[in-house]
Amino acid sequence: MTTKPTTTSEPHVGDWIETRGLHGEQARHGQIVELLGRQGHEHYRVRWDEQHESILYPADGVIITPQAEQHPRSASR
Numbered sequence: 001m002t003t004k005p006t007t008t009s010e011p012h013v014g015d016w017i018e019t020r021g022l023h024g025e026q027a028r029h030g031q032i033v034e035l036l037g038r039q040g041h042e043h044y045r046v047r048w049d050e051q052h053e054s055i056l057y058p059a060d061g062v063i064i065t066p067q068a069e070q071h072p073r074s075a076s077r
Contacts, residue, residue: 011035011064017046020061030056032064 011032019028033053034045043057056062 011042011044012067014067016065016067016069017044017056018063018065019056031067 030048
């Protein structure tokens with residue numbers, strides 16, 4: 001999992017998620033709405049820009065940005 005520097009290394013509800021797209025696909029963006037699992041086995045309920053929710057198990061290609069930083073796509077809304 002790739003994370004940008006934060007004051008703590010733990011993701012929080014409200015943090016932004018970006019997942020790398022498959023070859024030829026665009027990246028997906030969403031916001032963490034619930035923390036699931038336990039330390040070392042975290043996963044998240046994410047509300048995606050497409051307005052649906054799913055469970056995400058972090059892996060390579062996932063970037064977590066703290067809520068305090070502006071979501072890259074929110075400026076166009």
